[in-house]
Amino acid sequence: MSLISRGFGRREQRRDERLPPGQYDAGDLFPVLSAGPTPRTSLSEWDLTLQGEVDGLRRWTWEEFRDLPREAVSVDIHCVTKWSKFDTRWEGVAVDTLLAGVRTEASYVVAFCDGGYTTNLPLADVTDGRAWVVDTYDGQPLAPEHGGPVRLLVPHLYFWKSAKWLRGFALSRFDEPGFWETFGYHERGDPWLEQRYSGD
Amino acid sequence: MARAAVQRRLTWLRATVLENRPETARVHRLLLDVPGWPGHLPGQHVDLRLTAEDGYTAQRSYSVASAPEDPRLHLLVERAEGGEVSPYLTDELRPGDQLELRGPIGGYFVWSSAVDRGGGRPEGRRPVQLVAGGVGVAPFLAMLDHHRRTGGATAVRLLYSARTLQDVLARDVLGSWTTITLTRGAPADWRGLTGRIDRRVLEAQTFAPTTRPRVFACGPTSFVETVATTLVDLGHDPSSIRLERFGGSGDRS
Structure with missing residues (x-):
């Protein structure tokens, strides 16, 4: 039973049904959160790789990545720091497209990034049309502070799973905690189940 | 760490x-x-x-x-x-x-004197540079008060940007290791810095990259982004810079 906060009340009379529990609408704002400085990798040095439990490494240069079949998505996103943002528009490549033809025994992936950030996900959370590697936000190239040149987009999980400055995926049969997961954040992070921290 | x-x-x-x-x-x-x-x-x-x-x-x-x-x-x-x-x-x-x-x-944006001892590791005594914008000084007050109470040997400095002298928080905790800059006007007898934290201020008022400080920056998003980028440009190791942002909620929570 929650403690009632004397004199506290909601500001909006109707709660938006798109808001998961404990979240609020950030409106036009797009807050930036990251643990370290924004990395700057030139596109000539950039690549994206699939490694680990795969039948051979896959690697795409920037040009090769840009030539892959693209999708445009409009989704709601939810940050564990409590803000949500509706109808965000992205373009990029479905993770399904990257995994097409890959034979693997893996059940998990670790997304790894410039700057050393990692996050872990069940493979099932990034396949079947549920995740993208995006390079465009709201019609513009993805800004470095928002994860450019590319970030992962997994809108059905808290946004720390949508790793910025993505450089690839390591597939594995085992679940290994990523950066924030090591510090006590939830292994999966479903906003509708309010899985913010370990044990939630 | x-x-x-x-x-x-x-x-x-x-x-x-x-x-x-x-x-x-x-x-x-x-x-x-x-x-x-x-x-x-x-x-x-x-x-x-x-x-x-x-x-x-x-x-x-x-x-x-x-x-x-x-x-x-x-x-x-x-x-x-x-x-x-x-x-x-x-x-x-x-x-x-x-x-x-x-x-x-959170377990990343933390510092305590226990890091100093660190079982005699050579990196144990790296200096600590704190950079705060506005109410972003809050986590540093915890660090500074802890540092003072435990009498740690680590060299610590805080560079703190506030709007006016009236906006400076927790003066009792700040101590002599703090440099304040006022961005929106200073009293006539103010002897400290004025203006925003920029490259020149960071170069003059923080530990040099050669001393390999652990750097923590906290404040509004744009402040933290600018400070971090400038510190990297000055030669600080990106992996030594840890960031926390206030107003991540868009300044209206």
Whole structure:
């Protein structure tokens, strides 16, 4: 039973049904959160790789990545720091497209990034049309502070799973905690189940 | 710094408000008694949860602004006009009221004197450079007060950007290791710095990259982004720079 906060009340009379529990609408704002400085990798040095439990490494240069079949998505996103943002528009490549033809025994992936950030996900959370590697936000190239040149987009999980400055995926049969997961954040992070921290 | 795996479950605790006092025109200090508080590292934060009579709840995160050695938990709350949570906390909350809270949360943006000892590791005594914008000084107050209480040997400096002298928080904790710059006007007899923190100020007022400091920066998003980028340009190792942003909620929580 929650403690009632004397004199506290909601500001909006109707709660938006798109808001998961404990979240609020950030409106036009797009807050930036990251643990370290924004990395700057030139596109000539950039690549994206699939490694680990795969039948051979896959690697795409920037040009090769840009030539892959693209999708445009409009989704709601939810940050564990409590803000949500509706109808965000992205373009990029479905993770399904990257995994097409890959034979693997893996059940998990670790997304790894410039700057050393990692996050872990069940493979099932990034396949079947549920995740993208995006390079465009709201019609513009993805800004470095928002994860450019590319970030992962997994809108059905808290946004720390949508790793910025993505450089690839390591597939594995085992679940290994990523950066924030090591510090006590939830292994999966479903906003509708309010899985913010370990044990939630 | 060793990664402390914090895997125990975070449960909601009931905090009692001991004091709610204005610290500046816009920032209040909440002093909380939290039975069952498991202790924290300087730099960690808590989640507060408010519940309305109709069951509606709102949650926000606040850095702990007090040292682990202080039996009371201090939070600094900046009042955001039109916000749902912060005006309630600053204007409505009275001593004796209860709040739900859980934590401590976060294990990356932390520093404590225990890092100094570090089993004789050579990196144990790296200097610590703190850079704060506005109420972003909150986690550093926990670090500085902890540092003072434990008499640590680590060299620590804080570069602190505030709007005016009246906006400077917690002067009793800042001490001689703090350099303040005022961005929106200074008194006639002000002998400190004025203007925003830029490359020149960072070069002159922070530990040089050659001393391999651990750097922590906290403040509004644009402030932190600028400081971090400039420090990297000056030659600091990106992996030595840790960031925390206030107003990540868009300055209106």
